Amino acid sequence: MSGVVNVWVSSADTHSERRIDPHITVAQLKGKLELITGVPVPNQAITLLASEADPRVLATLxxxxxxxxxxGIADWQVLKVVDTNPSTSLTGQLTDVTQVDKFELTDVEYAQRRDTVLAFKQRNKVGRFAEKEASEEPExxxxxxxxxxxxxxxIESQEPGLSKRGTVRFIGTTKFSKGIWVGVEYDEPIGxxxxxxxxxxxxxxSQNYGVFVKPEKVKVGDYPVEDLDIDMDEEEEM
Incomplete structure (x- = not known):
């Protein structure tokens, strides 16, 4: 069709590009817009905007x-359609979520469902439900x-040539960290x-005499008590 213009039609529920014949009347336009926007003809208030990027009102139809x-309708202008009586129609309700009841589940209810992402991960052993690799270090x-x-x-020290002596008082697993730990009572209050x-x-x-270290840092042997005058703050000690 010659002489048509390309415009944007915008309403509460729609936004689309349309080809409009500038020779039709406003009344004829409203009949077409009702099919596009769902706004009844008697309820339509139409304004002509400059463009999508420029919302200046050029005219009220x-x-x-x-x-x-x-x-003066021209290419890529916007026909904005407002429903002046939305209570008599469904316009705007498709985008208004305030009236929609929220669907909520408790953690227990969610865990019991079999159609959730959690259930999928459990069935397929994904993420935290994956089986431990066989290559993990044995206990x-x-x-x-x-x-x-x-x-x-x-006890091995980070300073070359310097060691700390004591007596082994514990070896085994602990609640504060994984693996085996050795509990040592130092000869001096450097723990x-x-x-x-x-x-x-x-x-x-006694307080400040105890320390926990990894077994690799412990050397067992005939180590007599020595007088120590040091203030150490070793890493990997608990």
Whole structure:
């Protein structure tokens, strides 16, 4: 069709590109817009905007007898349609979520459903439900380290040539960290605790004489008590 213009039609529920004949009247336009926007003809208030990027109102199409060309309608302008009585129609309700009842589940109800992402992960062993890799390090028993309770020992220090001596008071698993830990009572008050960590007691000694270290840092042997005058703050000690 020659002489048509391309415009945008916008309403509460629609936004689309349309081809409009500028020779039709406003009344004829309203009949077409009712099919596009769902706004009944008697309820339509139509304004002509400059463009999508420029919402200036160029004209109000309020005379049903006038043709669109009278208002200077041109390509890529916007015909904005407002429903002046939305209570009599369904316009605007498709985008108004305030009236929609929310569907909510408790954590227990969600866990019991079989059509959820959680259930899918459980069935397919995905994420935290995946089986542990066979290559994970096997559990090691305290006996495999040959560090008997009551043995004298030296604790490896980060400073070259400097070691700290004490007596093994505990070896085994703990609640504060994974793996095997060795509890040592130092000969001097250079430790971090009294044999307790996070309220759990593993052995008994004076405050600041106790420490927990990994077995790899412990050397068992005939180590006599020495007078030490140092203030250490070792990493990997609890």
């Amino acid at each position: 309020d005379d049903d007898e006038k043709k669109l060309g009278f208002y 090691v028993s305290p006996e495999s380290y040959n560090i008997p309770v009551g043995a004298r020992c030296e 971090k605790n009294d044999g307790s960590v996070q309220g759990e007691k593993y052995f008994t000694c």
